[in-house]
Structures are given as C-alpha cells and as structure tokens.
Amino acid sequence: MILLHDYWRSSASYRVRIALELKQIAYERHDIALLEGLQRAPEHLARNPQGFVPTLEIDGAVLTQSLAIIDYLDATRPDPPLVPRDPLARSHVLAQALVIAADIHPVDNLRVMKRLQSQFGADQAARDDWYRHWIYEGFDALERMAGDGPFLGGEAPNLADICLVPQMYNARRLEMDLAVYPKLVAADAAAAAVPEIAAAHPDRVRPTA
Template identity: 60%
Template sequence: MSETILFDYWRSSASYRVRIALNLKGVAYRAVATDLVTGQQKASDYVARNPQGLVPMLQIDGHDLTQSLAIIDYLDATRPDPQLIPADPAARAATLSRAMIIIADIHPVNNLRMLKYLKAEMGQDQAAVDQWYRHWIAEGYAALEQLAPETGLFGGDQPDLVDVCLVPQMANARRFDLDLAPYPKLVRIDAQLRAIPAFAAAHPDAVKPA
C-alpha cells in the first residue's frame, strides 16, 4: 500500500480538522509542511496537483484529495471506524448543517487569504482585521451554541464531524481573543475533546515545525 501523505500547514484550521480525523481513525501518515505564509502552496508542482493552491491535500490510495470536508467524507467511506458522519439521512443532514456553520460560514471569511486581502488591498489595520475575525466567529457561534447538546459531545458519546470542526475553530477564537463567555456549551465540549489523545496530537503546537 502506498504511503499516505498530508500536505498541511500547522496553523491551518482545515488541516487541523484532517489531522484529527486521521488520528481518530488510526491512519498513519507523513506530514509535509506547506508554509502558507511564504507561499509554498503556490509552487508550480503543488498547484499542478491542487489547482486551488490550498491546504490540506491528502495523498491516499493513489488519490490527491483536497478540501477538508471532502477528505473527511472519503476517510469515512473507506475507513468507517469511527464513523464521523452518520449514515441515517436525517442525522447526516443535521451533522452536516452544524459542521457547515464552521466550514462554510465562519472559516471562509476568516482564512489567511481573506485576512491578507483586508490588509493589503482594503487598507485595514490589524485592529480592524481582528475585529472582523471575531465578528464572524461570534455570529456563527451564536447559532452553534443553541444547537449544542446540554451534555456529551455533538456526536454523543463519541466525536463526530462537528466536534472535529469545533476544536480548530475554538483555537482560532482564543488566538484572536474572542470572549467565549456567551458559549458555555461550546467551551465545555471543546475541553472534553482536547483531552482526547487524537485531538491533542493534532494541535498546532504539537505539529509546529521546529
């Protein structure tokens, strides 16, 4: 079987999601650091395989897979233990809708490309960029907090896709000093998840290049 390779950036929340999923499923992989700050993701050989020039990209089973949700969905289909996205149609829709609050609503407007554009092209200073970042997390979290369970994880006794997406987003929220007091359920779930070895091993501090 060919080697599984993850092209990632240590601080990328999308890469962080995939690291968690790989760890939960016990998939051994080799990480290839792809520095978004210095533009390694725009190298011609990388873009030839990943035209968007983004991370993560997972080389697995002879495929070059991109986009974190698509990668996790592939892992769930080919390595279903543990299952992160339910098979039941209604449960699957509910899980995807919660995860998409982070994947589709919060993250895209707060990724590094967007922040660089706000500063370089729109002339915003760091304080304005930070305010922008916190605003969009808070807007998404207001809904996600209402949808969070009173006890246990989003996945119940075991993590699901929403849990996998939540932990990287919470790390970003803390990095940009978002007041988390209005989201006690999310804070509780995040703490439970970060105590799980598969989540702890995927943390940016654990994978940051020396």
Template identity: 70%
Template sequence: MTIRLHDYWRSSASYRVRIALAMKQVPYERHVVDLLKREQVAPDNRAVNPQGLVPTLEIDGHVIGQSLAIIDYLDARFPEPRLVPTDPFARAKTWQRALVIAADIHPVDNLRILRRLNEMGVDQAGRDDWYRHWILEGFAALEAMAGDGRFMGGDAPDLSDVCLVPQMYNARRLETPLDAFPRLVAIDAALTAHPAVAAAHPDRFSPAG
C-alpha cells in the first residue's frame, strides 16, 4: 500500500496530517507543493485537489482533501491511537475544540487571506496584527475549554491537540503574546516532547534543511 501526502512544510493543515500519520505510525511518501511558488493552484495540483490547496492524501486509489477529513479517514482506517473518542459527548467536545482552530482561527489567517489583504493595501504590520488578533481570540476560548489533563484530550492527545500544535507554532512565529494562556502553553510543551509530534515538525521538512 502506497500512501502519498501532497504537503508543504509550513502549512498548518499539512502539519496536522503529518502529526496524525506519525502518531499512527503510518509510513507515507511526500509530494512537495510549494505554496510560495503558488504550485498549489497549478493544473497538476488542481487535478488532484480541485480547491488548489494542501494537504491532499492519496491512498488505495482514493484521493482526500481537507486535513480534518483526512485525519477522520485515518482514524477509521488506522484506529490506534484513536484521535477522536467513540463516546458521543467526548467526541463532540473534541470536535468543538478542534474546530475553534480549524474553522475559526486558521481559515482567516491562511496564506491566501493574507495575500488578499496585501492586495487590498494592508501593510505588513497590519497583516501581522490581523493574524495575531484571531489567534488571541481563539486561544482565549481554548484556554477556557482546556481541562486539567496533560493534553487537551486528557491523558492522551486527541484531534484538538493535533490542531493545537501547528497553531502554537504559528503564534510564536508571529510573536503572539501567550502569557494569558498557561494551560495551552503547558499542553503544547507536553505535545512537542511527544516523538510523533517532533517527527512532524516543519523544521524537519524545511527546504533550508
């Protein structure tokens, strides 16, 4: 079985999928799609992913886009360790936390949104302020949702943890103040010490080496 991930090293959504694959110890090959060169909107990538985005997963003759759809598939196909609980309430709470990031923070801070702000005349300082604003708003909600376990998911990472790691990486890259979020900082520290999370870190895939 060959699994191919269409991936960009600093894409948050791709980072989520790399974490999930590493946690489940599923081997895969990477096909690099350079977002800065706009390879995502080139005809060959659109032939695989009609949205012109990353990540895309090819597996068993199937093609799946959207990181959470990919992770949901992986969770069904390779159920250990499970990233979304089977208990209905725990499942709903996991999705609630994950969607704060994947539906509310990440989409409005995505590269294509930042490019559009640039086209509208918003300068770099304004774009950075925009980026941090949505992180801070989302993190305030997540801090209140975080329990007292080691991870967002309790004793073991879940889907919301998989989403948190890339967003914390981006927050630090944009020098977002994190003092108001001690639980998130502690959870992120526990996650970054996890071997699977470390294996998926963007620095391991950076073109700069």
C-alpha cells in the first residue's frame, strides 16, 4: 500500500497529490492535523524528522520533501514524465518549480507565520501582507519565465505546474490581484481542466467536521 501523510491545505502535500494522480498511482491518505500540532507527535517525527507534510510511504521506504518525492515517483513510474529529459528543458522547469518551492512557499509557511507572530507580534493583517509580498515577488519573475503554454511547463503539465497550482490556490485565498500575471492565470486554468489535477484539489480531500 502507498500511504500519503498529508494535510488538506498544505501546498507541498497538494503537489504530491497532483503527481500521484497524474501518474494514476493508487494511494491512501492519512491526515496530519497541522493546526492541532499533530506534526510534532513522536510517530510523525519518526517518519519525517522535520515534522512536515507530505511524507510518502512507498516501496518499503519513507520519503520526505515534496520535490524529492516527485523525483522518486518520476524515476520509478516514468509515465507520464513530470520533468523533461532534455537537460536544458529540465533545468528550466526545475528553475520554475524552485521559484515557488524554494523562494515563495517556505517563506510563507505556517511555521514562519507563527514565528512572525511570536517574535514580532505580527497580527493577521501584517502576516497577510508578508504572505502576499513573497507571492507577488516570485510571480513577477515566474511570469517572465513562462513560455508559450498551454501549461507553465509547456505542452503537458509537469513539475512547474505541480508547483504553480497550489501556489495559485494560496494566492486566491489571500485575494491577490492575479490579472497582472496573464500567463500564470492561463496555465493555472489549463491545469484546472485536467481531471487528474482537479482530483487533487484541497476541497476534494478536506476532512468533514
């Protein structure tokens, strides 16, 4: 059995769900309730020393870090490929993905929000300003790194789109003005029309109260 430890609204978890769906890999989910602090429980820290989601149990191994998990899925279940094989195209897609996965998402993560509150007394409005600032800065660059579509990654959805879709979801939650990013908006719309990507949406996995 392939078991994904995730949280419905975690961006990095959402990425892995998209990858699993695109590759049509059957899996089960185990919710880690981040807001209740269950990521710090000993049994989760034994799986993931960072206390993060996602964590994927697969092929007898326990994998962490969404991009490292997706790399493994691509190496062991290559159809459809999620990163181009050509070295230059591959580097470009990785760079697009890292603009989000390294330079936006970790700076806006829940743990950073909590630290802004505890160290600087940042209220919700200040935290939202912070959150939006890094998305705008990253998207400004990413819009210029986008090609001719229809997907951010090119002709088919790949790792760039896998990172884009959850970040666009976050941007909408923060009621950001996305009209200034026509290429990103178009790529996100193209991705949303792919049934496998739609199946990974947070609303599809949100726990019922």
